[in-house]
Amino acid sequence: MPSMKDRLGLKELSSTGYAKLLKALLAEFIGTMFLCFFGCASTISWGEGHGGSIVQIALAFGLAGAGVIQAIGHVSGGHINPAVTFAMMFTSNVTIVRGFFYVIVQCLGAIAGSGVLRALTPEDVGGKLGATLLETRLTAVQALGMEFLLGFILLLVVFGVCDEYRGLEKNAPIAIGFAILVGHLAAVPFTGSSMNPARSFGSAVYWLGPILGGIAAGLIYKHVFAMTAPSHGHKEETEYRPVRAEEKEVNMS
Template identity: 45%
Template sequence: MGKLNSCSDIIGAQELTSLGLYKALAAEFIGTLLLVLVGCGSCLGVTNTTRIALTFGLTVATIAQAIGHVSGCHINPAVTLGMLMARCTSVVRAVLYIIFQCIGAITGAALLYGLVPSSFVGSLGNTGLNSAVSGGQGFGIEFFITFVLVLTVFGACDDRRSDVKGSVPLAIGLSITACHLFAVPLTGSSMNPARSFGPAVMMGDDYWNDHRVYWFGPMLGGAVAGLVYSYGFKSSGEDHSFSPSGTHRIIGESSTPRP
């Protein structure tokens, strides 16, 4: 998936007639559902930062390997916004992705609530600020850890790079693991508004405190990372410029118009 240049492609209304879009929406729904079910499940019972970090990182890597060719495996509104800001996805697709990601997160949280014993439920893996962390600090932490994630997505999917070889899903998953190891004790390390939204919907009023941090921080971090990589870090040279096909591997969809 390359950059969209024409106004009609950027808006993307024509995609509503594409079967590929609806397959992608189903993949985003299922992928985010599984992320919340498995990832938030690791937060229940025993609080262990390493366990949580590894679970979220490996879960994202696994899901990316499974559905990356279908939807690009965004499974995160912040990633989707980063792609939109870089003109790698249309407005229509981005809006629908975010809606289905949030629905998938709610469904995953509901399944987790129903599948585990009540004594394990607790906060259902809800994110919350450490009592020593202010709202501004929480915003900054969530901004930067999401910036790391989305920058990694762009860099790992740039297939005109010849300097680094390896697994794209694993690279993305490891960025999530690293940021969780840092931020879990501070903010719960959301990096993903949908991941925080689903459990908050299920658990009710007591879990909406500081929820805006988990939208504004990650969404702005993702948007800035998309702009920085796409307009600042990509090379103008033929051998190293940002590659549409590389983006398609994880964050694209074959039916998306190419410039």
């Protein structure tokens, strides 16, 4: 277990660490911006017969997530989602300092993506630009449960493909993209399938659900499912980490 000092990560603010952190923050900002821009653009209704179908929305978010993670995963880990960042913090895979700034720039990136989409969309075009809304017949508890499960499956996939002893890291963007796609296919009629608190400001459902589900999945994977290092003689097994270094964790949306 890392010490509290290491978990806090103040060294990332030092003269030798801040350059890497700034680069990672820029990657998270740009990645979240494009995820929200392309994903939310797919929801716009251009008229009868030209609205965003569930399949179209799911494909847009899933493929955008996979593409962004492939592009910036080696720089920041490609979290582009506060639920991923919180799960990584709770399992000691990113420092608290890094996680704090990640969540801020992810939210700013989501705002920027929505702002650009609004600026490029004609005023008379229908739709809510991807805003997530609860189905009117759902209770708050039902909606929270749905978002919890969406966050859980997303982070279960993230930790599974980032387990260094499985050797699946190259497939991580595709697997995570499919997790996002499936979540949207299943849950758009329920809650709009947020899966990403940065995308959905406001309601506690969209923050607590994915974050709590993600943390639960991360803790379960780390302490129950994680692979261990191959034994060589009497050498002790290495403690599981889904990433080898601060810049190696890969995620989504």
